[in-house]
Amino acid sequence: MAKKPSAKRKIRCYLCGRGFEVSTKTMSTTCPGCNRAIKIExxxxxxxxxxxxxxxxxxxxxxxxxxxxxxxxxxxxxxxxxxxxxxxxxxxxxxxxxxxxxxxxxxxxxxxxxxxxxxxxxxxxxxxxxxxxxxxxx
Ligand SMILES: [Zn+2]
Known part of the structure; x- marks a missing residue:
């Protein structure tokens, strides 16, 4: 049985404006654009x-x-x-x-x-x- 792909959410970093996708369960992450920790929740x-x-x-x-x-x-x-x-x-x-x-x-x-x-x-x-x-x- 194939695993369901987890739901993704499109976000944009509020520090540098880079757009990227994260899992909908993610509360915070590191931005691939500016490498800084950002909050998503x-x-x-x-x-x-x-x-x-x-x-x-x-x-x-x-x-x-x-x-x-x-x-x-x-x-x-x-x-x-x-x-x-x-x-x-x-x-x-x-x-x-x-x-x-x-x-x-x-x-x-x-x-x-x-x-x-x-x-x-x-x-x-x-x-x-x-x-x-x-x-x-x-
Ligand atoms: Zn950024």
Whole structure:
């Protein structure tokens, strides 16, 4: 009996922009482009999270009580926010802001944007945005 091929997921490194495939079960990996460890799992924020950087190739969801205070947030597959974000945002997915969502930052760059009535945004918005693949060949 042939073994079923494991499901693959297409991702793009948030550090260098290299696209590659990983198993859907992979939570983190080393990027073949920049050789750095990157996170792939989805992130759920349910409380106050002060960090320097919040990065994943997956999705980020911020619930009503969630609040992220960071220098930068990078997500490969999109961000859904019902809470608050104080950070610059880069996502190759959709940036979704719920009716109570608040975003404050210098720039918000996303592939597409979905803003509910009532959401508050303060900063520069650049849409649509796609990460350019950096030339890592030396
Ligand atoms: Zn990389």
């Amino acid at each position: 989805d992130v759920l924020v349910k409380s106050y999270v002060p960090v320097n950087e919040l990065q994943t190739c997956g999705r980020i969801k911020i619930t009503k009580r969630g609040r992220v205070a960071a220098r930068q947030i990078q997500s490969g597959e999109g961000i859904e926010c019902d809470g608050a974000i104080d950070a610059n945002i880069e996502t190759e997915g959709t940036m979704k802001l719920g009716p109570k969502a608040v975003w404050r930052g210098r720039t918000l760059q996303s592939q597409s944007l979905a803003i509910a009535d009532g959401a508050r945004l303060e900063g520069d918005i650049i849409v649509p945005w796609t990460r350019a693949e950096k030339d890592t060949a030396k």
